[in-house]
Amino acid sequence: MAEQPFRVLPRVTPQNEHFWRGGAEGELRFLRCQPCGTYVHPPAPVCPACLSKDVSPEAVSGRATVATYTLNHQPWVPSPDHPYAIAIVEIDEQPDVRLMTNIVGCEPSDVHIGMQVQVCFEQHEDVFVPVFAPVAS
């Protein structure tokens, strides 16, 4: 992998560590309601659909679709890789679970709405940042 860009890292807590450290096992994980199956994101201790408190982390396939994107040109932070692609992706299992993320592994100009993507992880210290690359067609 090319040199990794600077990232502000999240504060990892017992409530969110399934998400930010699932990549250590190559898994994208979300809380899931055990009675009704709804994925809960961002993490919260109650299912927004049925209000059950029986929620626990589960892995998803990591497949997602680009719902929208932007190519960031502005050097908020110095980096050699401008422009880079920021996207909102919808996960295959439940499209109303979205992630703001980066699209990697392709030219930024190739990113488009509807693009099928697959999660991969960028490790920074103790955090595995889920970013997405195009699914090989």
Next chain:
Amino acid sequence: MTEILERRAALSGIGQSEIGRRLNRDPLELTLDACLAAIEDAGLARDDIDGLSTYPGAMGASPGFTGAGVTEVHDALRLKLDWFNGGLETSGQLGSVVNACMAVATGLATHVLCFRSVWEATAQGKGRRAPIGGGGGGGGGFRASGPMMEFTLPFRAYSAANWIALYAQRHFHEYGTTREQLAQIALNARKNAACNPQAIYREPLSMDDYLSARLISTPFCLYDCDVPADGGTAFIVSRAEAARDLRRPPIAVEAVGTALRGRPSWDQFDDLTTMALRDASAMLWERTDLRPTDVDVAELYDGFSFITLAWLEALGFCKKGEGGPFIEGGARIARDGQIPLNTHGGQLSAGRLHGYGFLHEACVQLWGEGGERQVAGDPQVAVAAAGGGPLAGCLLLTRR
């Protein structure tokens, strides 16, 4: 029908400090300049003020985002308050004004001083615009937390420019909106700013200038982003019957919109072509018999150009998805057009006073004091709206 309580409130005075780029002035002093100007404008004395409201109040935030909180203004002016309110978790910047309307409507206060001040131009210095949340630090052990930062900053989405650009791009995709159409928000603002002596950028801006400007976050270029400024704005919200005999004819509050019925999130909101302003706008029209065709002037937040387009759609000046064609060419939104828009130059050209500037201009227009930029025909109804993403609040004002 339940009483529309905001009709018991009126705007009785407005005030603004010096406004500019890098004034290097004490932000509390700028704030107080605006506050004292508003008190005088209403024909009140300091001791008449019994309520105080602001957005976002004192907070650790990106540089210059807040010039003063409730406590500083309260103490500096030695106010004797029956009611006060400051905070970020409300219906956008104008939520602080709506709260004041409710305080006077319910008898908690009679004259509420509302203020919002910024000193982002000075605080950000000569460098580029600051990212949100200290994202530019690098090292130092800063870790993002909280719902707004945890799921944005780690993905190098440092700025609201990125967050709003995502919505704009989706709108472009679904409705065929173009950069040439979106440009009209910026070009219209600049034309109006040319007639506003207080505006920061007043020199002409052409479509060529716009299209050749450097990109910030596609589809946004430099001119789609508002200009950080230093300045304060203040209002007096009075109980309507207490405003009747003051210096000015009071401006009536016809209806407010404060709703957020979707998820309070930049990335999880149900519709990526609109924002919380959809809900605030819907609520506004649920509270009045007036219709968008009754509105004579619209002052709609333009932290980024696309937000204004989204407000135009949400408030019903055109249909959902038709904002691009509606503003194309700029004639409909010009001062002599179907719905005069951002007549002071908006935050894009007049300066980022962060929401309060739009309400200020709505009052200026209703009082007929716009000078060279005054909309003809003695406007009677104005809408002022502020906020983007999960923030949104709006007020419908009349000369009634």
